[in-house]
Amino acid sequence: MEMNILITSAGKRVVLTxxxxxxxxxxxxxSKVFTTDMNPDMAPAGIISDGCFVVPRVTATDYIDKLLQICKGQKVGIIIPTIDTELLVLAENKELFQKNGIEPIVSDLAFIQACRDKRNTSIFLSEHDIRVPAPIDKNHPTFPLFAKPYDGSLSKDLYVVRNREELTPEILNHPKLIFMEYIDKREYKEFTVDMYYGKDNRVKAIIPRERVEIRAGEINKGFTRKNFLVQFLKKRLDYLSGVIGCICIQLFYRESDHDVVGIEINPRFGGGYPLSYYAGANFPEYIVREYIQGESLEYIDTWRDNTLMLRYDSEVIVYEK
Known part of the structure; x- marks a missing residue:
């Protein structure tokens, strides 16, 4: 296998790169870590990488051909996707890349489809004995309720509706909204859990990250917590057919009675993964050891509890050439 890595849709993921x-x-x-972006000159992660290559929009008919061409030209052996919209197309074309000696770190298509549609995610979580918010009939609602798009991301179009007056025609007639029980954040803590799955589809690391403060849908302040959630998830999600690499599960947790409510699954590196990295869960190393060095990983729980991440804005400066 070639030893260079390509991070797609790199954008602002400077720390991950x-x-x-x-x-x-x-x-x-x-070895080098390359990136792709639709506008490399304006992608901070692209500028600090070992080379950033322009690609068309992921929905373009020539996207896969262009990506394969870049991988071959730059001797890339591993692809790391970072955004939801590219996961489906990479999963659909996974075998094509593998035939060319390139390993996209993306789970099988069935799992990606389950994660992309929140309705399917609820079924998946329920099948694995993880409670999900109870559905609410929008025509006969109980309040408060929560509404979100079944295919949403970046915390867009989310609504907390506390009474009938707030259930506006815009919300009621939105074609993509699903309606559900509202989970009160005064009772529950919000977590994103980073999980790494090996080539054998077994979980190798589980790191709950408590989301203390969120900005633009991503954790801005948070702690790692070695709590009840680790064994709760290991018991239920120890083996997932077709699942590899990093996934992150969003859930609510009430400590008083250990009630856990699953919300969604992102089958990729989440924006808050750097907190898990700094706590000692080095997923990039796991990928190198598994896919380049051919090692088999054991379950790892040596990451540091109560690691705090406080994010701030920084800059990438480019001077005129």
């Missing part, structure tokens, strides 16, 4: 660079160079000093 840097951690892959640092990790890969510990194993192979001459």
């Amino acid at each position: 840097k951690k892959f660079q640092e990790t890969l160079k510990r194993f192979y000093s001459d």
